[in-house]
Amino acid sequence: MFNTRLTSLIRKEFIQIWRDPRTLVIALLIPVMQLFMLGYAATNDVRNLPMAVFDQDRGPQARALLDAYRASDYFLIAYDVDSEADIRQLIDDGDARVGLIIPPDYGRKLEAEDETEVIFVFDGSDATSTQTALAAAQQIGNQHSTAIQLKRLEKAGMADAIETPVEIRTQVWYNPDLEDAYFFVPGLIGQILYMITAILTASAVVRERERGTIEQLIVTPIRPWELVIGKISPYVLIALLNTLATLFVGSWWFGVPVRSGLGLLLALSGLFLLTSLGIGLLASTIANTQQEAMITVFATMLPAIMLSGYLFPVEAMPTWLRWISAAIPLTYYLRIIRALLVKGVGIASLQSEILALIGFGILLMGAASLRFRKRLD
Amino acid sequence: MFNSRLSSIIRKEFIQIWRDPRTLMLALLIPIMQLFLLGYAATNDVRNLPLAVFDQDRGPAARALLDAYRAADYFKIAFDVDSETDIQDLIEAGEARLGMIIPPNYSTLIQGNGKAEVIFIFDGSDPASASTALAAAQQIGWQFATKIQQQRLSQAGIPVSTDLPLEVRTQVWYNPDLVDAYFMVPAIIGMILFAITSILTATTIVRERERGTMEQLIVTPIRPWELVVGKMLPYVILAMTNTVEVLVIGSWWFHVPIRGSLTLILLLSGLFLITSLSIGLLASTIANTQQEAMLTVWMLLLPTLFLSGFFFPLEAMPLVLRWVSYVLPLRYYLVIIRSLMLKGASVLALKNEIIALTIFGIVLMTTAAVRFRKRLD
Numbered sequence: 001m002f003n004t005r006l007t008s009l010i011r012k013e014f015i016q017i018w019r020d021p022r023t024l025v026i027a028l029l030i031p032v033m034q035l036f037m038l039g040y041a042a043t044n045d046v047r048n049l050p051m052a053v054f055d056q057d058r059g060p061q062a063r064a065l066l067d068a069y070r071a072s073d074y075f076l077i078a079y080d081v082d083s084e085a086d087i088r089q090l091i092d093d094g095d096a097r098v099g100l101i102i103p104p105d106y107g108r109k110l111e112a113e114d115e116t117e118v119i120f121v122f123d124g125s126d127a128t129s130t131q132t133a134l135a136a137a138q139q140i141g142n143q144h145s146t147a148i149q150l151k152r153l154e155k156a157g158m159a160d161a162i163e164t165p166v167e168i169r170t171q172v173w174y175n176p177d178l179e180d181a182y183f184f185v186p187g188l189i190g191q192i193l194y195m196i197t198a199i200l201t202a203s204a205v206v207r208e209r210e211r212g213t214i215e216q217l218i219v220t221p222i223r224p225w226e227l228v229i230g231k232i233s234p235y236v237l238i239a240l241l242n243t244l245a246t247l248f249v250g251s252w253w254f255g256v257p258v259r260s261g262l263g264l265l266l267a268l269s270g271l272f273l274l275t276s277l278g279i280g281l282l283a284s285t286i287a288n289t290q291q292e293a294m295i296t297v298f299a300t301m302l303p304a305i306m307l308s309g310y311l312f313p314v315e316a317m318p319t320w321l322r323w324i325s326a327a328i329p330l331t332y333y334l335r336i337i338r339a340l341l342v343k344g345v346g347i348a349s350l351q352s353e354i355l356a357l358i359g360f361g362i363l364l365m366g367a368a369s370l371r372f373r374k375r376l377d
Numbered sequence: 378m379f380n381s382r383l384s385s386i387i388r389k390e391f392i393q394i395w396r397d398p399r400t401l402m403l404a405l406l407i408p409i410m411q412l413f414l415l416g417y418a419a420t421n422d423v424r425n426l427p428l429a430v431f432d433q434d435r436g437p438a439a440r441a442l443l444d445a446y447r448a449a450d451y452f453k454i455a456f457d458v459d460s461e462t463d464i465q466d467l468i469e470a471g472e473a474r475l476g477m478i479i480p481p482n483y484s485t486l487i488q489g490n491g492k493a494e495v496i497f498i499f500d501g502s503d504p505a506s507a508s509t510a511l512a513a514a515q516q517i518g519w520q521f522a523t524k525i526q527q528q529r530l531s532q533a534g535i536p537v538s539t540d541l542p543l544e545v546r547t548q549v550w551y552n553p554d555l556v557d558a559y560f561m562v563p564a565i566i567g568m569i570l571f572a573i574t575s576i577l578t579a580t581t582i583v584r585e586r587e588r589g590t591m592e593q594l595i596v597t598p599i600r601p602w603e604l605v606v607g608k609m610l611p612y613v614i615l616a617m618t619n620t621v622e623v624l625v626i627g628s629w630w631f632h633v634p635i636r637g638s639l640t641l642i643l644l645l646s647g648l649f650l651i652t653s654l655s656i657g658l659l660a661s662t663i664a665n666t667q668q669e670a671m672l673t674v675w676m677l678l679l680p681t682l683f684l685s686g687f688f689f690p691l692e693a694m695p696l697v698l699r700w701v702s703y704v705l706p707l708r709y710y711l712v713i714i715r716s717l718m719l720k721g722a723s724v725l726a727l728k729n730e731i732i733a734l735t736i737f738g739i740v741l742m743t744t745a746a747v748r749f750r751k752r753l754d
Contacts, residue, residue: 175501
């Protein structure tokens with residue numbers, strides 16, 4: 001397979017990459033940069049939300065409640081205000097994200113074994129982090145409330161009657177501390193394999209056409225399949241290097257586990273690579289200029305990133321978007337790579353995903369090489 | 378200001394945009410595509426997670442518990458299994474996302490006033506949706522347990538108030554239903570104003586240089602500032618069209634409110650536009666080819682998207698990254714546009730952000746203009 005024609009073509013391609021060091025450096029740096037940004041920034045797990053408290057009671061009971069909220073690191077009691085209008089002002093200005101209103105008779109009612117209520121106000125403009133804060137506020141309030149009730153029952157001498165009848169115990173598998181990096185690092189590998197190979201392949205082929213050097217290549221004894229393989233293989237190498245770099249930094253710096261065999265991981269990554277190369281090659285047959293090729297690849301990349309489950313879970317999408325997501329190869333690769341790294345499953349659990357990728361690979365590569373041959377003629 | 382030299386260069390630029398309909402179409406379509414993708418896909422609010430239940434009890438008490446979980450739309454009881462290994466297999470294959478184990482003596486314990494324990498197992502490989510599910514599982518279980526306890530207490534004739542002593546009432550302002558689109562749609566305007574404007578400005582200038590037509594422009598009587606203004610104005614109009622486009626579809630289709638004044642929104646968007654135009658102009662003075670210009674802008678775009686609060690809340694980031702976010706103009710604009718649209722904020726509440734954007738605009742514009750003049754000479 002590696003005859004002299006092919007090797008000289010590959011050598012030419014490597015020389016070309018080497019002579020454009022800026023693109024090479026960017027291609028090698030972007031994954032690491034993304035890794036660090038996603039590893040640290042990509043979390044909705046908001047802590048220390050600034051809270052404004054309007055405490056109309058200021059008794060020991062109200063202080064105990066505030067202590068309960070202070071003890072959790074969800075809220076930071078940043079403002080102590082004297083009216084509801086102040087809370088409104090602080091939230092309007094974005095200085096506080098949460099407001100808490102304690103009624104004037106809070107302590108008196110609790111001491112009289114009566115019921116009372118406190119009001120939480122949330123800035124809903126960031127729906128996701130508000131949801132977390134809302135659940136935390138209720139959870140902490142419930143715990144505090146249960147503690148008060150317990151004390152009351154104890155005082156009444158019925159301590160044994162009040163044990164919780166059902167206890168919910170929870171276990172989280174694969175990622176007990178719910179680290180966000182376990183989700184983003186595998187996703188990043190998929191995104192890099194897809195983006196870098198598709199863009200670089202498309203622009204490498206189109207560049208020859210734009211500069212007219214593809215004619216020179218055609219009149220040499222090189223056969224079409226050799227041309228394709230020769231142009232593609234350097235980028236396969238770069239993509240695999242990127243994968244290994246991301247994997248290494250991800251597990252060494254962010255502690256993401258690599259629970260299954262590296263051989264299986266690389267084999268299935270290679271399978272996925274076929275589909276991204278196919279997309280890049282297809283884009284190169286559609287586009288006439290490098291700019292068009294870039295825009296074409298980006299146009300497929302946007303839905304791929306948004307709908308594949310890279311940033312947002314596929315289960316949370318409406319049905320029609322899930323259908324589109326099922327037509328994107330990256331969706332299947334992300335399921336594979338996450339399962340391999342984080343769950344450490346074997347090939348048997350991934351059958352349908354692997355079959356889907358094989359189907360996409362054959363389809364895209366077939367279509368791309370057909371169109372590529374046609375454009376050569 | 379609109380002398381004949383300036384208007385003829387503006388006309389030339391419009392003709393050039395018009396002659397490249399593919400880029401124009403993409404520039405007009407990408408915002409709509411993003412709006413729909415992000416409007417529907419950008420949510421972590423997972424519902425109907427497939428749950429595998431291993432019910433060893435199968436008595437009426439266990440059924441009541443399952444009914445409580447079924448009633449909430451967080452979980453869908455998708456599998457009824459007969460062993461813990463089945464749960465493990467289903468979670469490994471990704472078919473179930475969580476498992477629930479009810480002990481064999483559950484009903485006996487509950488009916489005999491004992492204490493039962495239910496175990497929940499979560500697939501932690503997607504931590505964001507796992508933590509939502511975890512909170513929901515605990516909350517539902519806690520409510521259910523409280524109900525049983527109340528029944529027990531009233532059966533025993535204990536004269537303790539069955540209501541909880543403290544109720545936490547919550548209000549969510551601006552976005553009571555916690556719709557994620559309210560967060561994403563205003564941000565898309567910011568992203569488009571930044572990305573499309575800076576990429577198009579950078580490439581349109583570099584293209585003249587790449588094709589050698591820049592020299593032709595310089596030898597005409599056009600002054601440098603006329604050249605810059607003339608080349609940018611068409612893209613300002615395009616960006617403003619995009620803004621209105623997103624505003625109209627966002628409020629008509631996604632029902633995102635526009636509570637602030639429209640004039641103020643457009644005015645401050647114009648202020649932000651100056652910073653994006655300057656970044657594009659700066660990139661054009663650094664790059665020699667269109668590809669380099671694109672890559673330069675992309676290198677900036679990546680941190681901007683992740684660190685400006687576009688996808689992920691600033692409050693959730695580590696301190697170092699929050700410092701980095703202060704040098705990104707988009708960070709301030711996102712606060713402005715979200716506050717204007719969702720909160721109906723006044724100029725006064727946004728004064729810090731407006732001052733920051735003004736400073737960025739002046740500094741970036743001056744640097745870009747100085748560098749641009751130098752490259753012309």
